[in-house]
Amino acid sequence: MARRLPNFSALRAFEAAARHENFSRAAEELHLTHGAISHQVRGLEEELGRPLFVRHGRQVKITHDGLKFAQLLGKAFADIAAATDTMRAAGGNQRLTISSIPSFAARWLAPRLGRFIERYPEIEVVLQSSGALQDLTREGVDVGIRFGRGNYPGMLVVRLMGDVYYPVVSPHYRNGALPVEPAELARHTLLRSLARWTPWLRAAGVALAEPSGGVMFEDLTMLIRSAADGNGVALVRHVVAMQEIASGQLLRLFDIATPSPDEYYFVTPPHAAAKPQVQAFRDWLLEEIAAFQRQQDLIT
Structure with a gap:
């Protein structure tokens, strides 16, 4: 019955x-x-x-x-999603669901993703961007790209790369009257985000308190946009700001960078790690990151 x-x-x-x-x-x-x-x-x-x-x-x-x-x-919904993926793979249609922090998804991954699709046209890629820490298993996500300390219990974790912080500004900020020395930042507007200015200020030898008041940008894309609009000096991560620097919308100030305590990680639920599309994406992503880092070494 x-x-x-x-x-x-x-x-x-x-x-x-x-x-x-x-x-x-x-x-x-x-x-x-x-x-x-x-x-x-x-x-x-x-x-x-x-x-x-x-x-x-x-x-x-x-x-x-x-x-x-x-x-x-x-757990039952995750099992249903995994069984569905298995059936799709058996039918020749492999779906790969990727969840990434928005800044990395929009500014680093998405512009390169076409190369992965060209190499693996049989894989259907679903790219989600989320700033919240998702339960990948429960939500049926194959791969999570996270920015943190690598502590993701129950997941298979591969370090991708680190990043550095440095200040940037629009060339048109204050009609081009830009700070020349780090100490001059005391007389300028420092834009705020979740990344604190204090570690960089200490590395630069500037005895300046952590900025307070004004807008707190939780989204780095909005922070970069505000800096490009000439609203102040922003402390940014290289990986997410390099497009505007390359285009001239932003200028890097000074030759001082501080390493980010957080790094980029490839995170996979154990049940998804053996999927051919997950393995293919991981190998391709590591190749892309290696090529990117070689290019950065040449630039610097």
Whole structure:
């Protein structure tokens, strides 16, 4: 006798709501309304005969039983995604889902990705960009490109490369009256991001406090755009700012760079590591990075 399963859409709505602990973000992920998520979760709770969330207005907190159920559902959805990928591969259509931090995806990976597609036309590439640390297994992602310290429990991790910080400015900033010595930065607008200025200022021998106030840019692309628009001096990572430097939109100030404590990593769930498309992408990416680093050595 076949077992009666809950509505699949309700299960997906609940799993997404549990993962985010927020109905609105679950609705955005599944392209539904907040009301639709709430309705499906309510229906699932009625079918199961127990609450899955504790509600305080529009704020929700998952129950202990709900959390255990969501974890099992997440694993089941990951298994379904893996089985689907296997079937696609057997049919000759290999899908590769890559999740990358936005700055690396837009400024380094995407401009080179065409070469991978030319080499492996049978692989369908899905490139996602996310600044949040995703659960790659639960979300069916084959490869994550992360910027951090390499500590990703349960994942297979390969270091890709490091990066350095240095200040840049538009050639038109203050009508071209640019700082000549690091100490002159005290009289200029220092744009802020999540990367602190203090390590670079110390390396440059500048006794200047960490900038405060003004806009805090969490997205490096927006930080670089603001600097290119002449709004101030920005502390940037080389890998994500080199396009504007090469084009002349930004000028690198001084010959001082500090190594980033975070580095770029190739992160793979164990079940995805053996996929031919994942292995092909990893090998190609390491080749591209080696070529990029050789080119940087020639430039510097």
